[in-house]
Amino acid sequence: MADYNILVVDDEKEIREAIAIYLKNEGLNVITAEDGVEAIEKLNENTIHLIILDVMMPRQDGIQTTLKIREKKNIPIIILSAKSEDMDKIHGLQVGADDYVTKPFNPLELIARVKSQLRRYLTLGMYEGCEKVINLNGLTLDPSAKEVTVNGDPVKLTPIEYKIVELLMTNAGRVFSINEIYERVWNEPGYNAENTVAVHIRKIREKIEIDPKNPRYLKVVWGIGYKIEK
Amino acid sequence: MADYNILVVDDEKEIREAIAIYLKNEGLNVITAEDGVEAIEKLNENTIHLIILDVMMPRQDGIQTTLKIREKKNIPIIILSAKSEDMDKIHGLQVGADDYVTKPFNPLELIARVKSQLRRYLTLGMYEGCEKVINLNGLTLDPSAKEVTVNGDPVKLTPIEYKIVELLMTNAGRVFSINEIYERVWNEPGYNAENTVAVHIRKIREKIEIDPKNPRYLKVVWGIGYKIEK
């Protein structure tokens, strides 16, 4: 099971990290948030396929957050809760959650439930909505097909190249430093990453730009990083 | 929430009836069966929208029954069980159940979970188009006949080969990693699955492609996985 992005929202760092370990062990990508407000932000910045949401959180609780998410997106939500009160579960499910797991829980059960939901969503063709094709001035990105096109012509990118483009396009207009790019694409701290990233940028430009020397899409912001214009 | 048929399968009459009362109270239609074998019969005779399935049953247990149902239908299955052992839950979910509720349970929670599943299914018109013939550039798949054709000529695929093609065709355009293919087709975690899948891909290409070396349908996306173009 690969290339699904799971957003884990919990105010306790240990829980977030523990869950992350199990998810990563299944080959799933993990993005974390500390509370509901941050979760909504991350949801806008990334392609998220499933949310694990703690109920008890400062600022905005899980139920409120579920309601807000449901206003926009229809992706699966699994609520985590210390309350094992039946009425809480029922309320959570009524409000639009897809599953409800009470703490303490067996991480393996949580994983099994995550996978069950992902399977469902995929077979229901549900990700077509949340994996929308992005089109920026003729440059398009289709997350489900992992395909990028320029004026309709498909561009053959390598996995790393694709990930870089995906990062820049799903956050179009925002500048990413070389280190930030390295960390988010490679998922590891980037020490001497400058050149590595530069080479990949070059390759990408060769593929998506008419004139790689005068890039129209993938622009450098001197001293700061790279971006793709909105 | 009306006009949906729920199949309740449990060997204890009292439980069947108790569940039925709550379901009917929600305006849902209830059909009952005493065991897995009878359940499969009822499934063939009726339009069923969701199954509530007890694990412990004579003749054929809930897990076996789930597997049999999944061979044919993709409707939501909620397993009921006296066992609260985590491993049982995990197993049930792995095998294709959508939810797992342990006895004793609050009937209202069960209802909430039923409604949660139905909501998901309904939003996508799942109960209609899932048996339609898919035609992608001359490659067709008939899910009900389990048949694949290329330009009208039937192709004889083995069960595993068929499942792979079905996965790729029902999600045409989407890229599946080798692991994802393994997990979805074999229903078990894929550790050293690369080669196994590769060999099957080869066999499939031999059967559906004119020139297996230059596949027209079953394409590789390097470093990511395989797909069949929309």
Add this chain to the structure above:
DNA sequence: CAAAAATATTAAGAAAATCTTAAGATTTTT
């Protein structure tokens, strides 16, 4: 304007992913 810093370019070797073939194991059918 010259020096420094940041980014760009190229090519080559290393690493990783996929493909292929064939043999043996398993399952299903006859």
Add this chain to the structure above:
DNA sequence: AAAAATCTTAAGATTTTCTTAATATTTTTG
């Protein structure tokens, strides 16, 4: 119980991708 069909494993070939290093260019700064 034998035969046929199917599946898995292994090993090596092939193809593609990644990183590194050396050097060049552009932009900024003093």
